[in-house]
Amino acid sequence: MSKIKNKKYQDLFYGLLYDAIGMLSFTVPFIGEFSDIIWAPVSAWLMMRMYKGKTGQIAGAATFIEEIIPGLDIIPSFTLMWLYTYVFKNGLNKKTIDIDDGTY
Numbered sequence: 001m002s003k004i005k006n007k008k009y010q011d012l013f014y015g016l017l018y019d020a021i022g023m024l025s026f027t028v029p030f031i032g033e034f035s036d037i038i039w040a041p042v043s044a045w046l047m048m049r050m051y052k053g054k055t056g057q058i059a060g061a062a063t064f065i066e067e068i069i070p071g072l073d074i075i076p077s078f079t080l081m082w083l084y085t086y087v088f089k090n091g092l093n094k095k096t097i098d099i100d101d102g103t104y
Helices: 002-027 032-050 053-068 077-093
Strands: none
Touching: 002 032, 002 077, 032 053, 032 077, 053 077
């Protein structure tokens, strides 16, 4: 359990870091957007490395598009993916047990 929890928070830390790096282009008006030409494929690759499988590939493609289009850097794609993976997806997979006690 400890290993899983550590991975969870490690992914959160790196996700926040990568989102901050992606938003750095806002610090230098006009010129900063050209840095996204380099950051977009790097961020897509990082996303696919952090989250394996089909979900990671889709998130990588979405991150690439989000980073390459000027002005969309404000979207925290790594943080959103972390929330999906560790909060929303886990909540959707939990099964409820319905106990029938015989009363109607």
